[in-house]
Structure formats: C-alpha cells, structure tokens
Amino acid sequence: MMIRSGDAALHVRDEGPRDGPVVLFANSLGTDLRVFDALVAQLPPDLRIVRYDKRGHGLSDLTPGPYTIDMLSDDTIAICETLGLRNVTFVGLSIGGLIAQSFAIKRPDLTQALVLMDTAAKIGTAESWGERIAALSEGGIAAISDGILPRWFSPAFLGSPEASQWRNMLERTTLEGYIACCHALAAADLTEGCTQITCPAMAIAGALDGSTPPELVAETAKLCHATFHIVEDAGHLPCVEKPEAVAALITDFLEKTRHD
Numbered sequence: 001m002m003i004r005s006g007d008a009a010l011h012v013r014d015e016g017p018r019d020g021p022v023v024l025f026a027n028s029l030g031t032d033l034r035v036f037d038a039l040v041a042q043l044p045p046d047l048r049i050v051r052y053d054k055r056g057h058g059l060s061d062l063t064p065g066p067y068t069i070d071m072l073s074d075d076t077i078a079i080c081e082t083l084g085l086r087n088v089t090f091v092g093l094s095i096g097g098l099i100a101q102s103f104a105i106k107r108p109d110l111t112q113a114l115v116l117m118d119t120a121a122k123i124g125t126a127e128s129w130g131e132r133i134a135a136l137s138e139g140g141i142a143a144i145s146d147g148i149l150p151r152w153f154s155p156a157f158l159g160s161p162e163a164s165q166w167r168n169m170l171e172r173t174t175l176e177g178y179i180a181c182c183h184a185l186a187a188a189d190l191t192e193g194c195t196q197i198t199c200p201a202m203a204i205a206g207a208l209d210g211s212t213p214p215e216l217v218a219e220t221a222k223l224c225h226a227t228f229h230i231v232e233d234a235g236h237l238p239c240v241e242k243p244e245a246v247a248a249l250i251t252d253f254l255e256k257t258r259h260d
C-alpha cells in the first residue's frame, strides 16, 4: 500500500494480525524493506509487522533533497497515524536507527520500545559524508559500492552468490534519494536527544560492522540505557547475514517488554 506523508507517497507493507503487538521497521541507506525479509520470516506469527521504504528508496516517491532525520521520522509518524498504530516497538537499522531515535524522542506516547541495530546517535562526520556525496556526484552509486559492501558483510558472505542481490539493491537505489539521505546523516547528531529516551531499548551490532562498529553502537546504547548485544560473523546488516540470531534477540526482547 501507499501512505501519504507531506509531499511523498510512501510504500508500506503491513503484515500480521491487526490486533498483534506492533513492530515497525526502518531500513538503512541504499536498501529497501526487503532487507528485513529473512528476519521477519523468523519472528513470531502473532506480531503486526509494518515495514516501509524511505523516500527515494524502493517503491516510495523520490522527493527533492536534502532530507533531514526530522523529516524522515515525520514520515514514520504519518505511517503510524494513518494505520492507527500505538505501542510501537521500533526496529531501526543504521539511518533507520536514527529515524527510530528521533521518533521515540518526538513521540514517546507512541513508543513502546526501541531496537537499535547497527546504528548510533551520530554516524560519521559532516566531512566523511561530504566526501561520499562528492564521489557519488562524480561517479554515481556504482563508484562507491565496492567500498560499501565489505562494510555490510563478512568476507564469507561477500564471497557467496547471495551477495550480488544486495549490490544490485544498493546500485539500483536512486542517486538523488541516496544523496538526500547522506545529507540527513551529515547533519544528524542525536547525542543529546537520545539521553531523553526512557522506553526499554536494545542495541545490536554485527561484530564485523565496518560502518557503525560495535564500540560506536555500544556508546549510543549507554546513552539511552539500552542493553547491548553483538552478533558474531556479521557485518553492518546482521538481519541479512544472521537473521536467526537477530530474530532470537528481538523475540526475547519483545517478551520482556510486552507488558511494560
């Protein structure tokens, strides 16, 4: 289905029983909602699982950039309001984790719990994102994908035939949407804001994550009093590489937070 948020129509997938506990997923830069396919397949069937594509990604509209994390989290609020979602457990991967933090800060009334996957209150620097935007402007996404994939995946996964679908997903993201999100990442610093988060939170990091390394994820976990877990033999996208391990962590966390 498509849900309107301001000037954009967002591609949303809403699965599971209408009255089930709500789990909302936000994906990372250069991926769409399919990044959670393997993980979602391992979660309990009684959950209402809502996924969407960020602006400029997947089947959502591409609107003019630059974007901000505030704007991207407003999109998730629009999805919740349109679908009437309450008591949301928000699972955010990378930039999706910044969106989840921003959502929890702005709408504690809607937030039951947070799962922060391979993310941080601040990812990279304005300088590093500026360099990436310059490379993208010159050569497109194909010019940077060889550098990105070894941060996303372990060497073993990268050498498997499975890896090429994720390269394809990355390289088929619209250049404008990708760059618009890089601007959001360059400007985002939720270091202060995330100390205001009071709901139960859990942080997860792939042991081999080359984009948001475990130490960085652990720092943010401390700021928002989240428990912290490492997923072995996985890079930046543990939901792709180790879906069973991530599903076990989330299922256990949902059990513990369900009645809070």
Ligand SMILES: O=C(O)CC1=CCC(=O)O1
Residues within 6 Å of the ligand: 027, 028, 029, 030, 093, 094, 095, 096, 123, 148, 151, 185, 211, 236
């Ligand atoms: O592209 C990367 O380096 C990984 C990444 C950073 C923010 C995000 O969403 O993905």
